Amino acid sequence: MALTAQDVSRIAHLARLELTEPEQAALLPQLNGFFSIVEQMSAVDTTGVEPLYTPLSAVQQVALRLRTDLVTEGDARDANQRSAPAVEDGLFLVPKVIE
Numbered sequence: 001m002a003l004t005a006q007d008v009s010r011i012a013h014l015a016r017l018e019l020t021e022p023e024q025a026a027l028l029p030q031l032n033g034f035f036s037i038v039e040q041m042s043a044v045d046t047t048g049v050e051p052l053y054t055p056l057s058a059v060q061q062v063a064l065r066l067r068t069d070l071v072t073e074g075d076a077r078d079a080n081q082r083s084a085p086a087v088e089d090g091l092f093l094v095p096k097v098i099e
Helices: 005-014 021-042 077-081
Strands: none
Touching (some): 005 021
């Protein structure tokens, strides 16, 4: 699927980018090149291929470096709510903004 100049203009508008005509013209082949690479990658049959969490695991054994899930900080609710303008039952009170 090749993009057109109108597609580039629409993408720029959605991204809130202000591109000149020469910039859009330069961007068009770059975007088309990117999408052609994505199409090539999508055409590859990956059935039965396990996903990698890191590219290194394809060439060597990698141990997951997970830490134990321990509480490292105490309850600081009172200290955090000390500067709040309104608190009730441990909850921040805010003005109603939706009717």
